[in-house]
Amino acid sequence: MRIERVVDAAAVHLAADLFDGPPLAVPTAQFLAQPGHHLLFTYHGERAVGMISGVETTHPDKHQVRRWNSWHRFTTLALAALAILAICAAEATSTEQTEDQDMIRLTVNEIRRLINVFRDQPARSTSYRLHWSGWRRQHQARAKRAHYARRLTLELQP
Structure with missing residues (x-):
């Protein structure tokens, strides 16, 4: 099991079953082109089994603007931690014998x-x-x- 950041629209379209509807080409390309937008896929073998996305925002009156690198690192780690928790929850429900x-x-x-x-x-x-x-x-x-x-x-x- 691995977690990877998605930077290619082709990978998004291959994992279309993770989304509510089929991903559209133009909005997908626009989302991935923005430096503050993040899309992470969890892979089991070669198959994408989980997805999480995030958008970075900063406010001029908040301390995050002064420490961009540490804030960026924290955001990325928080997204990765949430993805790992989602994997644990999915595996726990798939291994339960009876409902x-x-x-x-x-x-x-x-x-x-x-x-x-x-x-x-x-x-x-x-x-x-x-x-x-x-x-x-x-x-x-x-x-x-x-x-x-x-x-x-x-x-x-x-």
């Missing part, structure tokens, strides 16, 4: 939270952290079911 209705799938935010908790607060046990994550996912699944039931009830009322 467990009592728990939502691992999300990018939950994986990020678990990584931060294990890194920042290693004093508590691993089983405690995983139990807490499981409880949160079960609670979110219950809330999701209740939300859908309520909306269905409201839609069926005359």
Whole structure:
């Protein structure tokens, strides 16, 4: 698995299934030509399996203008980290054996939270952290079911 920055429109058109609709030639070329626009693909073998894009913005009243190189480095690392989390979430859902209705799938935010908790607060046990994550996912699944039931009830009322 590798992550690469896309600079060629042909690569974008080869990975058209990653987008909501087919990428258009002119807007794709314009996006890739801008130095502040970034498009990263995640490849599994030779097949693109993930995509993330970003646009750099600066404000004259913010400190980022003074330190362009460090801000650019931070933005690129943040995009790469988000892509890696998306890969972890996709692999976690693809390796699940059965669809467990009592728990939502691992999300990018939950994986990020678990990584931060294990890194920042290693004093508590691993089983405690995983139990807490499981409880949160079960609670979110219950809330999701209740939300859908309520909306269905409201839609069926005359």
